[in-house]
Amino acid sequence: MNKKIGILTSGGDCPGLNAIIHAVVKCASHKGWEVYGIPYGTDGFLKLEHGKCRSEDLKLREHGYDLPGLLHGIDILQFLSGSILGSLSKGNTEDKAIAQTIIQGYQNLELDALIAVGGDGSLDIIYDLAQKGGWNLVGIPKTIDNDVPFTERSIGFRTAVDTVTSALYDLTFTAASHDRTMIVQVMGRNAGHLALHAGIAGGADIILIPELTPKIDPDLINDICIRIAQLRWSGRKFALIVIAEGVKNQAGEKEKYIGDYLAQQIDEISHKLCLTDKPEFCDLDTIETRATVLGHIQRSGTPSSYDRLLAAAFAKKAIDLIAEEKYNQLVVWQNGEVQTQPLDKVVAHIKQRHELGLCPSPVEPDGFLVQTARSLGIYLG
Ligand code: F6P
Numbered sequence: 001m002n003k004k005i006g007i008l009t010s011g012g013d014c015p016g017l018n019a020i021i022h023a024v025v026k027c028a029s030h031k032g033w034e035v036y037g038i039p040y041g042t043d044g045f046l047k048l049e050h051g052k053c054r055s056e057d058l059k060l061r062e063h064g065y066d067l068p069g070l071l072h073g074i075d076i077l078q079f080l081s082g083s084i085l086g087s088l089s090k091g092n093t094e095d096k097a098i099a100q101t102i103i104q105g106y107q108n109l110e111l112d113a114l115i116a117v118g119g120d121g122s123l124d125i126i127y128d129l130a131q132k133g134g135w136n137l138v139g140i141p142k143t144i145d146n147d148v149p150f151t152e153r154s155i156g157f158r159t160a161v162d163t164v165t166s167a168l169y170d171l172t173f174t175a176a177s178h179d180r181t182m183i184v185q186v187m188g189r190n191a192g193h194l195a196l197h198a199g200i201a202g203g204a205d206i207i208l209i210p211e212l213t214p215k216i217d218p219d220l221i222n223d224i225c226i227r228i229a230q231l232r233w234s235g236r237k238f239a240l241i242v243i244a245e246g247v248k249n250q251a252g253e254k255e256k257y258i259g260d261y262l263a264q265q266i267d268e269i270s271h272k273l274c275l276t277d278k279p280e281f282c283d284l285d286t287i288e289t290r291a292t293v294l295g296h297i298q299r300s301g302t303p304s305s306y307d308r309l310l311a312a313a314f315a316k317k318a319i320d321l322i323a324e325e326k327y328n329q330l331v332v333w334q335n336g337e338v339q340t341q342p343l344d345k346v347v348a349h350i351k352q353r354h355e356l357g358l359c360p361s362p363v364e365p366d367g368f369l370v371q372t373a374r375s376l377g378i379y380l381g
Helices: 017-030 043-049 096-109 120-133 157-177 193-201 218-233 258-274 279-286 295-299 305-323 343-355 368-375
Strands: 004-009 034-037 113-118 137-141 180-186 206-208 239-244 288-293 329-334 337-342
Touching: 004 017, 004 096, 017 034, 017 113, 017 305, 043 096, 096 120, 113 120, 113 305, 120 137, 120 343, 137 305, 137 343, 157 180, 157 193, 157 239, 157 295, 157 305, 180 193, 180 258, 193 206, 193 239, 193 368, 206 218, 218 239, 218 258, 218 279, 239 258, 258 279, 258 288, 305 329, 305 337, 329 343, 337 343
Parallel strands: 004 034, 004 113, 113 137, 137 329, 180 239, 180 288, 206 239
Antiparallel strands: 329 337
16 A cells, blocks of 8 residues: 655754665655655644645655766765754654644644654654654664664764764874873763763773763872873873763763863873872873864764664664554664664653653663773773
8 A cells, every 4th residue: 555654853963864764765665655754853744734834845756866967866865964854953842732733734744654763852752742643653763872772773873983983093193292181072962872982993091981980070080190190101191081971070060061171180180190209190290181072073974884774774674664554663773683662662761761860771881892991901980
């Protein structure tokens, strides 16, 4: 039976969103289905209702993004970052009237099903709307934070790991040339996956993630300075520190520039340690610390082959689920393959963790990658 399905991207963007859209359109077109791209997440339904866009303009075509001239035929979409549909970072559905209009928008479009590509916050909100509006929903996890529960991988994460790893490589040479301690602040919200993965792959000496070092206290700084002193003593005059943005200051509060905060603390305590006259600390008086915030560059960049592959696999599964009319499922990556998890279970877990102020899927404090980092001599607190 021919179907009419919708797709939207919601929450912070990440590399690989267009690769999902590309793959969904291809898989659906091969079945003879129509795909409608909902602009700006669920706000697209509001726009439809308010007459700010027309349903006929939302139809996505399989070869709708060809290049001119002899490049005609290259379907570039899967290689582009961002989302051709746009995304929505802030929820507005607590307002009952808005939520009702969004639900109405879905119904008026007469969709058979909706694929929502989102992170933990978006999946939570859209699942609630779907329940209220009787939508046939399939979720696909995306986020550079990799913190959607019940999936080992989310779209965008691996590309962000590559971006941070490459930045660490680039910073290594300037760090070495000036005997500097380079601090790199990376995204991840309350999770340390991005910092941990990239820190190991990029040769960091110290990795600070909220799961292991929730806040920067004097003991931690002391240990970090000792670690830097040991490195210098052993002949490595520079150091690379990766800090996840979720690590808090000494008062347990979030800092916008936690990397700068850490740099100041290291400068202060290393100079104090110098005064203790211990030979291994005497070199610390020349320590120079610089912090770099990688920021939104981590959300862009060409999606890696891994993320494009994952996007294709997730899209195929989402289309299969719709063909079987198995709704309210999240497509996930577990044990090396694509599987599904019921959205009610996923969303209940997300809600419960959010209520406690906790990350829905944090780094395992004694997981294999943490052990790997420690075995490599990386200081993790
Ligand atoms: O959740 C993805 C993420 O990039 C986080 O890592 C980061 O804290 C946040 O979004 C940034 O959000 P915004 O783009 O709204 O500043």
